[in-house]
Amino acid sequence: MLVPGRNAGFELAVNAYFNDLYRFAYWLCRNRWQAEDLVQESLVRAWRSWQGLRDERAVKVWLFTIVRREFHRAVSRAARPEPVTDADDLASSADMASGMDLTRALRELPDDSREALLMQVLGGFSCSEIASALGASEGAVMTRLTRARQVLRRRLDPADARGMRQA
């Protein structure tokens, strides 16, 4: 038996953010099956703590933080298997050659840069929110984001990277 108000609030939040949470999990794990486990385990933890959450504006960043912590907990529990490319996902997300390049480049980003970029693009969070969630300074987050974009641009257009280094 669930308390209706509590249940409804949780369902609303899950409905609103589930796709982004799954995609965040997917790009952390880079594997569909691990991402499914990760997002399910994260929601179990979120539900356990849901009643204590009062600041509704913070729900999204709170859920992303739980997914990230669960991911790192899982990684620390066992050596992460080498990510296996999911052909279905790649085909649906990137139809063109440039899209494939971008997908590969995203997979090859350093973990800290990728996490910051995913939180910004998928979560829509500001540098300050990302810094709080990652336990890093805002300056460090800005550096990670810049590096991530430099790598992506370099990968997509090596000539363009020279312009970026000048910036």
Place this chain on the structure above:
Amino acid sequence: MNCLELRRAVMVDPRRLDTEALAHAERCDVCRGFLADALELEAGLDAALSVSVPHGLKERAMGRARDDPRLSRRYALAAGLMLAIGAGTTILWRQNDPLALAGIDFVVFEESQAILDAKPSDPDDLARVAVQMGINLPWQLGELRYIGTCPFAGTMAHHVVLKTAYGKATLLLLPGRTQLSRAAAVARGLEAVVAPATGGSVAIIADSSRSLARIEESLQNG
């Protein structure tokens, strides 16, 4: 704003440029082209990140969260107790406060990761926050093992880990999170209280009521 500053801003977040940056891009052809390339990359990123969500996963995840055996047991216990009340039985049972319980869950499930994730924290910041909240952090509390900040219950908490004479204890200073009265919870072998403070509240989590009472008294009296 000059060209260099604009390019730096674009590389950090091309979707959140301020009016000054946008005005510069309007004036400067080279930077306008740079911004257009950056936004094209963002569109590509959106498409690349939009992997398809497996059909039915949301429903499975919701179901699994609802069927969490720990919570099922808790609700089963609550239902049993409600039945007993209905039967006129005297129940000496008090529900755990959600925030205090969240404090216990934090210590059990998240504290170690929060410590690994956190950046070094300045003790002066903690002291300043404590003063603002009217909380004393006397040395008699115990040996300070860790200070940092972390997300907790939808707010940023000042996280303190102590080694006291009675065992390990965790404090979570929660500025802005007001609490009208003292609340408590007991779960997973730990005890927690959330006490009101000036402009916020403080959660104390320890493994014994003795430790909890001593810390609470010290925080109030200094």
